[in-house]
Amino acid sequence: MRLLIISGRSGSGKSTALNVLEDIGFTCIDNLPASLLPTLIRQVRSHGEKDENSYAVSIDARNDQDDLQEFPDFVVALRQQGLDCELLYFDADEGTLLKRFSETRRKHPLTDDQTDLRAAIDQESELLAPIASIADLTIDSSHLSLHQLRDLVKKRVAGRESPGMAVLLQSFGFKHGPANDCDLVFDVRCLPNPHWNQSLRALTGQDEAVAEFLSGHEDVRDMLDDIESYLQRWLPKFADDNRSYMTIGIGCTGGQHRSVFIAEQLHQRIEATFNNVQLRHRELRK
Structure with missing residues (x-):
C-alpha cells in the first residue's frame, strides 16, 4: 500500500493535485479529519488490500488544532508500521493566493465576520506549520499555470514509482x-x-x-x-x-x-x- 498525504494552504493547488492523482489511479479522499487517518489505514489493511494499491488523502487547516499539532506523530507512527507514506505540501506566496481568491471569488475556509482574507491566509500558515515542517516534497505553485502544476505533480509522483530518490x-x-x-x-x-x-x-x-x-x-x-x-x-x-x-x-x-x-x-x-x-x-x- 502506498499513501500520499496532500496538504497546503488553500488556493495553492491541493485540489488540482488530487484530481491528477485520481487520474493516474490513486483512490483519493478530500478533507479527512487528521485524527481518522490511523483508523483509515487500519480499515484498509483489514480488508486485505494489496500492497500495490495507492491512496491520496488531503489534510487541511479545517482540522482540529490539536490534531494538526500532533500530526507529525501520526506520520511517524504510520512509518514505524512499515507503511510507504509520503507527505506533499503545496504553497504559494501571499500575493498569488490573494490574487487567486480575488479572481475566482471563492471564499477562504477560514474567513468569517472577524477574519479577512489576508488574516485567514496568515492563520492557515500557522495552523499548517507542523505539517509543512515534515513534508517530503514542497511544491511552490506561485509561478505555475494550472497545466504546468498538473504536469509537475504527474512527473514527480509518477517518478517515485521507481525505487530510489527522485x-x-x-x-x-x-x-x-x-x-x-x-x-x-x-x-x-x-x-x-x-x-x-x-x-x-x-x-x-x-x-x-x-x-x-x-x-x-x-x-x-x-x-x-x-x-x-x-x-x-x-x-x-x-x-x-x-x-x-x-x-x-x-x-x-x-x-x-x-x-x-x-x-x-x-x-x-x-x-x-x-x-x-x-x-x-x-x-x-x-
Missing part, C-alpha cells in the same frame, strides 16, 4: 522570485551573461549558440565540475537518509541562459548515476 533539477531566475520549494540552490549569477550579447539575448540556454558561448569560459566549466562533484558525493547521502525527493535549484538573473544551460548539463552528467533525475525550467514557457 531528483529534480530546476532552473529559475532570481528576479522572478526565489525558489522556495528547493532543497539546495546554486547561484550562477557570477558567470558570464549571454544577455549582454545582442545576438544571444533572445535565445535560451537550450540553444547551441548560447551553449557554445558559455562552454568557452573556464569559469563556467569549473562551476559545472564543482556542482557535479558536490552532487555526486552528497546526493547518495541524502538518499541513504530515506529522502524520497530532492529538488535542486540553479538560479541566474532571468532564468533564461546560464541557469538553463547549467541545469541541462548537470542533467546529462548525473542521470546515469541516479535512478530518476528530472529537469524543469521554471521561467521557460512552452
